[in-house]
Amino acid sequence: MGNSRSRVGQSFCSQFLPEEQAEIDRLFDALSSDKNSPNVSSKSFSLKALQNHVGEALPPEMVTRLYDGMRRVDLTGKAKGPSENVSQEQFTASMSHLLKGNSKEKSLMIMKMISATEGPVKAREVQKFTEDLVGSVVHVLSHRQELRGWTGKEAPGPAPRVQVLAAQLLSEVKLQDGKRLLGPQWLDYDCDRAVIEDWVFRVPHVAIFLSVVICKGFLVLCSSLDLTTLVPECQVDQGRGFESILDVLSVMYINAQLPREQRHRWRLLFSSELHGHSFSQLCGHITHRGPCVAVLEDHDKHVFGGFASCSWEVKPQFQGDNRCFLFSICPSMAVYTHTGYNDHYMYLNHGQQTIPNGLGMGGQHNYFGLWVDVDFGKGHSRAKPTCTTYSSPQLSAQENFQFDKMEVWAVGDPSEEQLAKGNKSILDADPEAQALLEISGHSRHSEGLREVPDDE
Secondary structure, eight states: OHHHHHHHHHHHHTTSOHHHHHHHHHHHHHHHTOTTOTTSOTTEEOHHHHHHHHTTSSOHHHHHHHHHHHHTOOSSSOOSSOOSSEEHHHHHHHHHHHHHOOHHHHHHHHHHHHOSSSSOEEHHHHHHHHHHHHHHHHHHHHHTTOSTTOOOSOOOSSSOHHHHHHHHHHTTOBOTTSOBOOSGGGTTSEEOHHHHHHHHHHOHHHHHHHHHHHHHHHTOSGGGOOOTTTSOEEEOOOSSOOOOSOOHHHHHHHHTTSOGGGSSEEEEEEEHHHHOSOHHHHHHHHBTSOSEEEEEEETTOOEEEEEESSOBOOEEEEEOOTTOEEEEEESSOEEEEOOSSOOOOEEEEOSOSSSOOEEEEEEETTEEEEEEESSTTEEEOOOSSSOTTTOOOOOSSSSEEEEEEEEEEEESOOOHHHHHHHTSOTTTTOHHHHHHHHHTTOOOGGGGGOOOOOOO
């Protein structure tokens, strides 16, 4: 039996590169030599040893889940229950499954982290696991000071963002009959191994979050974990304090929907808090600045917005392409992509008499999926039943809403052309408006008030 265990253990080891396996072995040696676990064999480690190693980097419930999952691994197929402690073979196999495994191997470990019994688990148990996982990601990144400028504090609102993101991930679970886990009525349904495997395969965040929790929680194989596309760098040029509408979980969710080359950095272009409640200020700060994310919070605490795949331009025509999308963050997280029905992706107009003035995404004039009026602080989200461009429902609590908070973030790196154009006055982008000013005898007061170009 010993040879059988060695062979199984060695097969798991093969998933790690030699230098990675050496790091895993060093971690096991440190855990198994913990002086606070005197009664444990040198070839295994206890829960206390793992808790001592992790310290406050992870919530206690996640440390226990990981430990229980490891000791429930049966390498021989003959175990009658979990082992008392975690052996080196169990540890290596568990780490291999969680960090290097395919969806089948990862789902095996998730099932063991959820329940000590074989067979299906209840959907409510999967829900609790998912909430623990999401919460642990924020916890460990905050503890390791790797939030990259974002806040890990819970954003105000009707539901904690940990629960909101966990609910979004759970909504992707498909039960055996093809139905999804939408709403509390599904929490008593059984989820078997095939359901969890399918979920892990289709929802990359589950595996990514597991890797973050283990690598940053245990401080092992950190070089193999690239956080730059998971948590973009937050750049705010203002010298005074600024608190975004978005917390780190909201940013992670939206960021994952962006083109990969734009996920590493977000730069604040406009904030109603910093730049004032002015549609002219909004236009002046966001035009010709490349792809960006607009987000606002209405008076009922609904948080929603859209991704503009191209630079905003002030003009009476629709603009953008099918990479644009609308999204909701609170009270639920969801993304709504193009339907192909029309090309009304983006719209930005100012100073016109016969057509709407404001910023819109999706739908049509006076019936946008998302609309910010030129009378800044007012907007609408109209969808009966859904927006024709994005198939989004009404995003705001009220169809005609009011808001105080709005932000626009440029994503990715700006081109030289975007940097140059971004420093122009709004009147530079609208020669007709400039000409009208000159004909009426008014001077361009903004000429002497141009901002010093930002150091991007």
